[in-house]
Amino acid sequence: MGSQASEQERRARKAIEALARAETGRLLGALVRDIRDFQLAEDCLQDAMESALAHWSRNGLPSAPAGWVLQTARRKAIDRFRRARNFERKAEEYGRLIELDQRTVDSDEPPLIPDERLQLIFTCCHPALDSKTRVALTLRTLCGLTTREIARAFLDATEAMAQRLVRARHKITKAGIPFEIPEPEHWAERLNSVLSVIYLIFNEGYSATEGPELLRQDLCLEAIRLGRLMLELAPGDAECEGLLALMLLNHSRAEARLDDQGGMIALDNQDRSLWNRDEIAKGCALLDQALERACPGLFQLQAAVSALHAQAASHRDTGWSEIALLYGAMHRLSPNPVYLLNRAVAVSYAAGADEAWAALGALEAELCDYQPFHAAKADFQRRMDRPEAARLSYQRAIELSNNESEKAFLQSRMASLGVQV
Amino acid sequence: MKYLALIYAAPGAGPDYGTPEFGPYMDGYRKATETYQRDGVMLAGEALQDTSTATTVRVRNGKTETMDGPFAETKEQLGGFYMFECANLDEAIKYAAMIPSAEHGSVEVRPIMEIE
Structure with a gap:
C-alpha cells in the first residue's frame, strides 16, 4: 500500500517536472494575459503546481495535465484577488477569470491554453x-x-x-x-x-x-530550443533564421573544441571529423533560406562566417576572402572595431600577415585593453618571424585574460615560439 | 499610467543662452510640448531654476534645518520635468526621448505610485 502510494507520487512528481519544462511559457503567458501581473501569475502557477502534486499523487494524472494546471492557477488567482486589500482595482481581471472558470466548468472540457x-x-x-x-x-x-x-x-x-x-x-x-x-x-x-x-x-x-559540463550543454540546448520557438512564433523572419543557423553551426563544433582536460582547441587544430554534419547541414539550409529573403542582418552575417568554417576541408582551405568581406559588411551595419579586427585576421590568412599588418595596427588605440587584439597581434608577429615581439604580445594577452583555459591556450602558443625567456 | 520624466544634465553640457544653438534648442522644447499636448499625454511640465538657487530642508527632532544647495552634489543635476499620462512604459519612453536635453543629458522615467 505504502509503496504503491509513493510510486504514484513519484510519477506525479516526474509529470510535473516535465510539464514545467515544456509548458511554463504557455501557462505563464496565458496567466499574465488575464491577470496582468507577472509576480502574481508566477505565484499562482507555483501554487497550482504544488496543488497538482498533492492531487495527482492521490488520484493519478488528469486527462489534460496542462489544462488542469491552468484552471487551478486561475482559481488560485481568484482566491488571491478576493483576499486582496485593493480588491476593486483588480475587479476587471477578477471578472475575466470568473468568466473563464465558468466557461470551463460549463463545457466540462479542460481550458484551451492560448499561445x-x-x-x-x-x-x-x-x-x-x-x-x-x-x-x-x-x-x-x-x-x-x-x-x-x-x-x-x-x-x-x-x-x-x-x-x-x-x-x-x-x-x-x-x-x-x-x-x-x-x-x-x-x-x-x-x-x-x-x-x-x-x-x-x-x-x-x-x-x-x-x-x-552538463549545465553548459544545457544552456546551449535551451538557447537552440528558444531559437526554434522564435522561428515558430515569427515565421519567415530572416534574422530569426540567421540566429538559429548561427547557433547550430557553432554548436556543430562543440565536440571538437575541448581536449580531454577541458582545455580549448583553436579552430585550426580541431579534428574536423568530430564536427556534427547534421547540425552543419541544418544550419546551412536555414542560412540559405534566410539569405534569400534579402533582409541582411548581423546574425545572418555571423552565421555565414560560421558556415564558411563549417564547410572548409581545412583551416588553409577556408574561404578567408569571403570571411573578410562578411566582417566588412558587419562593420558597415553596426560599426565596431572588433569586426575590423576579425577582418584583419581573415585578410592575414587570405593574403598574408604582412598584408594585414597595417589594418591591425590602426586598431591598437581602440583595442589596447582587448585580449583578442593582443593574441591576434602575437600571431601576426609569429608568422612574420618576429618571435621576440610575439612573446611580448602573448604576455600582454595573458595579462588581460581572466579565463584559465584561455590563459593556458595562450601560454602554449607562447611556448611554441621557442624563444628563451 | 502616470509617469514622471526627470530631466538631468551637467551644467554647461547643453547650449548656453546667447549662443546660436540656444534658439533651436528652446524651439525643440516648444515642439516637444506641442506634441505632448496634441497627443493628449501632457499632465504637467516645468523647467527649474538652476541648483545655485536650491535649498535643502530637513526636519530633525522637530527642528527644521536648511542647507544651501541641492540634496546631492552630482555632476548631472535635475533641471526640469514632465508628467505624462501613457498607456505603458514604451509610450513613456517614446515621449521622454523627444525631450531635447536627452541628447546631452539623461531623462529618468519613473511611474507615479498609485496610492491604494
Missing part, C-alpha cells in the same frame, strides 16, 4: 531590464528552468537570483512594461533585443569554462 509566448518573450527581453535580468527571466519564464538551476549556471547564490527575478517581475508590473507584440516601427529593434538574449544564453553555455 502568448511571443508577447511573453518580448516582455522578458525588454530593454528597460538589464541584460543579465533579461537572460535569467527568459530562462525562468520561457524555458521553465528553476531559479536554482539558473543561479548555478551563473555561479550566483540561489537567493540572489530569486531576488533578481522578483525585482524584475515587480518592475514589469509597476513600470508598465507592456505585454504586447511591438509595433512594426519597433519590431526590428525589439526583436534584436530578444535574439541577443537568446545568443547570450547560447554563449554563456558555449564559452563558460567554469561550472559543471
Whole structure:
C-alpha cells in the first residue's frame, strides 16, 4: 500500500517536472494575459503546481495535465484577488477569470491554453531590464528552468537570483512594461533585443569554462530550443533564421573544441571529423533560406562566417576572402572595431600577415585593453618571424585574460615560439 | 499610467543662452510640448531654476534645518520635468526621448505610485 502510494507520487512528481519544462511559457503567458501581473501569475502557477502534486499523487494524472494546471492557477488567482486589500482595482481581471472558470466548468472540457509566448518573450527581453535580468527571466519564464538551476549556471547564490527575478517581475508590473507584440516601427529593434538574449544564453553555455559540463550543454540546448520557438512564433523572419543557423553551426563544433582536460582547441587544430554534419547541414539550409529573403542582418552575417568554417576541408582551405568581406559588411551595419579586427585576421590568412599588418595596427588605440587584439597581434608577429615581439604580445594577452583555459591556450602558443625567456 | 520624466544634465553640457544653438534648442522644447499636448499625454511640465538657487530642508527632532544647495552634489543635476499620462512604459519612453536635453543629458522615467 505504502509503496504503491509513493510510486504514484513519484510519477506525479516526474509529470510535473516535465510539464514545467515544456509548458511554463504557455501557462505563464496565458496567466499574465488575464491577470496582468507577472509576480502574481508566477505565484499562482507555483501554487497550482504544488496543488497538482498533492492531487495527482492521490488520484493519478488528469486527462489534460496542462489544462488542469491552468484552471487551478486561475482559481488560485481568484482566491488571491478576493483576499486582496485593493480588491476593486483588480475587479476587471477578477471578472475575466470568473468568466473563464465558468466557461470551463460549463463545457466540462479542460481550458484551451492560448499561445502568448511571443508577447511573453518580448516582455522578458525588454530593454528597460538589464541584460543579465533579461537572460535569467527568459530562462525562468520561457524555458521553465528553476531559479536554482539558473543561479548555478551563473555561479550566483540561489537567493540572489530569486531576488533578481522578483525585482524584475515587480518592475514589469509597476513600470508598465507592456505585454504586447511591438509595433512594426519597433519590431526590428525589439526583436534584436530578444535574439541577443537568446545568443547570450547560447554563449554563456558555449564559452563558460567554469561550472559543471552538463549545465553548459544545457544552456546551449535551451538557447537552440528558444531559437526554434522564435522561428515558430515569427515565421519567415530572416534574422530569426540567421540566429538559429548561427547557433547550430557553432554548436556543430562543440565536440571538437575541448581536449580531454577541458582545455580549448583553436579552430585550426580541431579534428574536423568530430564536427556534427547534421547540425552543419541544418544550419546551412536555414542560412540559405534566410539569405534569400534579402533582409541582411548581423546574425545572418555571423552565421555565414560560421558556415564558411563549417564547410572548409581545412583551416588553409577556408574561404578567408569571403570571411573578410562578411566582417566588412558587419562593420558597415553596426560599426565596431572588433569586426575590423576579425577582418584583419581573415585578410592575414587570405593574403598574408604582412598584408594585414597595417589594418591591425590602426586598431591598437581602440583595442589596447582587448585580449583578442593582443593574441591576434602575437600571431601576426609569429608568422612574420618576429618571435621576440610575439612573446611580448602573448604576455600582454595573458595579462588581460581572466579565463584559465584561455590563459593556458595562450601560454602554449607562447611556448611554441621557442624563444628563451 | 502616470509617469514622471526627470530631466538631468551637467551644467554647461547643453547650449548656453546667447549662443546660436540656444534658439533651436528652446524651439525643440516648444515642439516637444506641442506634441505632448496634441497627443493628449501632457499632465504637467516645468523647467527649474538652476541648483545655485536650491535649498535643502530637513526636519530633525522637530527642528527644521536648511542647507544651501541641492540634496546631492552630482555632476548631472535635475533641471526640469514632465508628467505624462501613457498607456505603458514604451509610450513613456517614446515621449521622454523627444525631450531635447536627452541628447546631452539623461531623462529618468519613473511611474507615479498609485496610492491604494
